[in-house]
Amino acid sequence: MLDNEATPNQEEFFYGHIEKCMVCFAHYNVEKQIRQLLKSKLNNKEVPNALAEEIRRKIVS
Amino acid sequence: MTNQVDTPVKRTYSEAKKVRVFDGEFMPHVDSMYNFAYRLTFDEDDAKDLVQDTYMKAFRFINSFQEGTNAKAWLYRILKNSFINDYRKKSKQPAKVDYQEVEQFYNSEDTPSTATVDLRLETTKDMIGDEISNALNSLAVDFRTVVILCDLEGFTYEEMAKILDIPIGTVRSRLHRARNLLREKLGSYAMSMGYN
Numbered sequence: 001m002l003d004n005e006a007t008p009n010q011e012e013f014f015y016g017h018i019e020k021c022m023v024c025f026a027h028y029n030v031e032k033q034i035r036q037l038l039k040s041k042l043n044n045k046e047v048p049n050a051l052a053e054e055i056r057r058k059i060v061s
Numbered sequence: 062m063t064n065q066v067d068t069p070v071k072r073t074y075s076e077a078k079k080v081r082v083f084d085g086e087f088m089p090h091v092d093s094m095y096n097f098a099y100r101l102t103f104d105e106d107d108a109k110d111l112v113q114d115t116y117m118k119a120f121r122f123i124n125s126f127q128e129g130t131n132a133k134a135w136l137y138r139i140l141k142n143s144f145i146n147d148y149r150k151k152s153k154q155p156a157k158v159d160y161q162e163v164e165q166f167y168n169s170e171d172t173p174s175t176a177t178v179d180l181r182l183e184t185t186k187d188m189i190g191d192e193i194s195n196a197l198n199s200l201a202v203d204f205r206t207v208v209i210l211c212d213l214e215g216f217t218y219e220e221m222a223k224i225l226d227i228p229i230g231t232v233r234s235r236l237h238r239a240r241n242l243l244r245e246k247l248g249s250y251a252m253s254m255g256y257n
């Protein structure tokens with residue numbers, strides 16, 4: 001569902017269900033938050049400056 | 062399900078064309094490849110070597126890359142294979158447990174429960190970032206990989222299946238398992254964010 005792998009029918013059923021079911025709604029929220037945390041809070045590593053250059057040099061030589 | 066990867070395609074790019082494809086389709090992914098490599102190896106030098114190896118291989122086998130198809134997925138697959146075949150053996154890291162062992166490990170009764178951190182005590186952004194990165198890094202490599210590919214890189218299940226050479230059903234169950242582990246570790250954060 002959260003991975004955008006569900007069919008429109010499955011989505012409709014799911015969103016209809018969580019409107020009525022607190023357990024699934026809570027579960028859905030936690031899952032959603034974890035994905036957002038991963039996406040927003042993980043710092044990207046600084047890529048070594050020379051890396052792209054080195055790769056480029058090796059393939060043309 | 063069609064599987065383009067398995068279909069042998071005979072194609073020969075000219076030398077100039079090879080470089081054009083390499084620059085145009087492969088080079089834009091250096092940064093995300095480096096981050097993926099670092100999240101697998103936890104070591105800057107190893108990550109750099111792994112990315113370089115991957116790009117050398119990509120160039121050597123460039124004739125098996127179909128222009129216009131998903132270059133990023135193609136490169137990730139090479140990187141992941143290099144990591145498993147070449148890197149893991151000579152790694153400074155202790156050998157990582159494979160999926161089977163992990164499965165048993167987490168199913169066993171005496172697994173120590175993970176301490177969850179109380180958000181109210183640590184609310185700065187950096188702390189949260191560290192906590193999340195620790196939680197992700199504490200996952201065994203097979204679980205970590207699916208989370209990175211799915212949540213950080215946004216690959217579809219089908220792309221992940223190709224990158225990892227596993228059936229889609231396995232992608233799904235591995236992700237499910239990984240998410241449960243993350244939820245154990247990060248559930249308290251997620252809850253407080255969701256309801257504040």
Ligand SMILES: [Zn+2]
Pocket residue numbers: 017021022023024025
């Ligand atoms: Zn329900």
